[in-house]
Amino acid sequence: MNAIAEIKPQEVMTTPRNAVAPSATPADLLRIAVENGADLDRLEKLMALQERWEANEARKAYVAAMTAFKAEKLTIFKGKKVEYTGTSYMHAELSDVTEVICPALARHQLSHRWDVAQDADRITVDCVITHVLGHSEKVTMQAMPDNSGKKNAIQQVASTITYLQRYTLLAATGVATKGQDDDAQGGGIDTDLLAEWVERANAAINLDALRATRKMAGEAFKDANDLAGWNAFKVVADAKAKELQ
Template structure:
């Protein structure tokens, strides 16, 4: 049997796949593969290139790798965004009226965000981490998303320590850090939280800003149901009783919602700031 010639092979391949013709190579010509900077560097080393030429080739290799890593990052983020991720506002701060209406606000805690995002990111070679800095009475949090090939994206937010309630200095810093971690992670990944019923007040969690104090203001309790008109609770009377009420809440005898309901049952409605103060008592030991 005669051995198959190059022409025989080409004829067979064209006949079997007419829609994808196989290019032929003319006699005397050699197919040339595209060389990467790493290939050029290896060849230069093998041929004894001088140090200056090697340094330039190494710089070229570094730029090439950075470009490839950036492309891989964009591809991975696009795939991550196609994941069916849902982050719900599960944390309720407030109380229910006698009619069963909720008065207060809801938000997603840091664990709600990380539990939803981390597994999906890992499937596409992505991870996240935070860098924390404190200076001049403010706290700065950097959230960095990194791809396995090395390209990264960072979002930075700054805020003052959370002085609400009677937190000690460490608790004040921890509260703000957790808060900034939540919002920087949402921002750098382009994610948002959702609620089954936003009553038109939504978006507070879905559009993070760089100022943490403005974010705290957006999460202050708002009434979801119309409340009867009544004079606000006298602040002097509130201050006179709050130490005793605080002990009741801290001891667990009443929840903040139960305490608010008990106080308002006397006929005067608490202000939003007074409600926030009562709620903060339950977090003093966090």
């Protein structure tokens, strides 16, 4: 007769409450430290580690979101015709740009804002792109008040701010308008090229590095026959030079 073996439940292996899992995050380590009554110095170090970890995760999320954003096929049409003596051209207004870019950014948990400052006769606009997890990157441009036409002092400032807002947003997102407008300056701006060299200029750690970047940028814009882009880049490079002095 075959004996019927008694089947006993296997012993359940439990993980000690304060054990550290192989994939523990700094937040897990902080929780365990609190449960074990760690001293304040250790808790502060773990909190700093957690903050660095969160910042890195936010940066990676930002890069992933921007990659997905740039995969979208966005078309920005020039909606306004400008005509005055001897000149006629179409250009995309700020509203044409934001109506296309802002919803696309939002679909990828990204948003933008502009920071505007004026120092004497120079206007500075920062376009800041921020991911929902907190990581931000910005593009900065500067220009003088627009004294073309018959604008009063306030209108001159407002015109320049609008212009800089439009181009910083295009540069920060790497988006170009359909048949990129040149605002009657004799050449369209390649916003992808401009964004690349603005980023390199802002990353320069000293004047020597900035000079080298400026020289290479000059060659790149010359090859692209992009005079308007080169002029926009020089504004950024000049501002960076003042910052590094």
